[in-house]
Amino acid sequence: MAKGNFGERLKREREMREVSLAEVTSGTRIGQRFLEALENEEWDKLPGGIFSRGFVRSIARYLGLNEEDLLSEFDMARGDQKMEAPAPYENRLPSPPKWIPAVALVALVAVLAGFIYAGRYGWRRYSEYRSTHLSGAANNSSAGGSTKTPDKLELTVSTSVPSHVRILADSQILLDADVMPGDIHHFSAVQEFQINAADGAALHLELNGRPITSRAALGTSSRSSATIVLGQKDLRPPNDGTARP
Numbered sequence: 001m002a003k004g005n006f007g008e009r010l011k012r013e014r015e016m017r018e019v020s021l022a023e024v025t026s027g028t029r030i031g032q033r034f035l036e037a038l039e040n041e042e043w044d045k046l047p048g049g050i051f052s053r054g055f056v057r058s059i060a061r062y063l064g065l066n067e068e069d070l071l072s073e074f075d076m077a078r079g080d081q082k083m084e085a086p087a088p089y090e091n092r093l094p095s096p097p098k099w100i101p102a103v104a105l106v107a108l109v110a111v112l113a114g115f116i117y118a119g120r121y122g123w124r125r126y127s128e129y130r131s132t133h134l135s136g137a138a139n140n141s142s143a144g145g146s147t148k149t150p151d152k153l154e155l156t157v158s159t160s161v162p163s164h165v166r167i168l169a170d171s172q173i174l175l176d177a178d179v180m181p182g183d184i185h186h187f188s189a190v191q192e193f194q195i196n197a198a199d200g201a202a203l204h205l206e207l208n209g210r211p212i213t214s215r216a217a218l219g220t221s222s223r224s225s226a227t228i229v230l231g232q233k234d235l236r237p238p239n240d241g242t243a244r245p
């Protein structure tokens with residue numbers, strides 16, 4: 001695909017629908033600078049990888065275009081960009097000692113072992129955190145049917161796919177950034193949380209250790225994002241004993 005075809009088509013489709021860049025940004029949570037970079041085919045200004053393809057998919061969904069067709073055109077347009085081969089460099093330095101690769105391998109193994117240990121330690125701490133809060137909630141519910149309201153709300157947020165998430169606690173913004181799979185965030189509030197996500201179906205929420213089993217169509221609209229509000233009322237157990245918004 002010749003340079004300019006993808007960006008021109010994207011811009012033409014948007015203008016045909018009389019949609020401004022600001023409206024696309026509001027509806028997809030994609031920064032305007034990234035939208036302009038796509039329309040101008042300025043690939044070096046995009047994050048690359050699955051994020052750029054995710055941008056194209058979100059824009060196609062928002063404008064009502066075929067996602068796979070637009071992704072194919074995007075891949076073809078990016079594939080036309082040829083990297084200039086660097087000039088050959090003649091290494092005149094003497095060969096390094098043979099023991100250096102062995103030391104580097106040992107260092108790499110040590111670093112990997114450290115990452116594995118840190119991951120296991122973090123998961124153990126998270127499991128202990130969940131176990132403590134879940135057991136505390138069970139004890140409160142079994143102690144003569146007590147309905148005492150907790151002093152504060154504790155929210156745990158994670159996601160199964162990259163998603164832009166915005167968290168407000170008592171009207172104060174605590175998070176407004178992209179959340180990657182595997183990231184686990186904890187927040188505290190006194191009265192309520194407001195959660196907004198670009199892809200609500202991939203969002204996992206726990207309120208005071210209780211999973212939120214129903215999310216009110218977060219992110220299902222292609223032209224606007226929904227917001228879910230969680231507060232003290234959501235800690236009251238329904239008939240099935242689980243918290244829900």
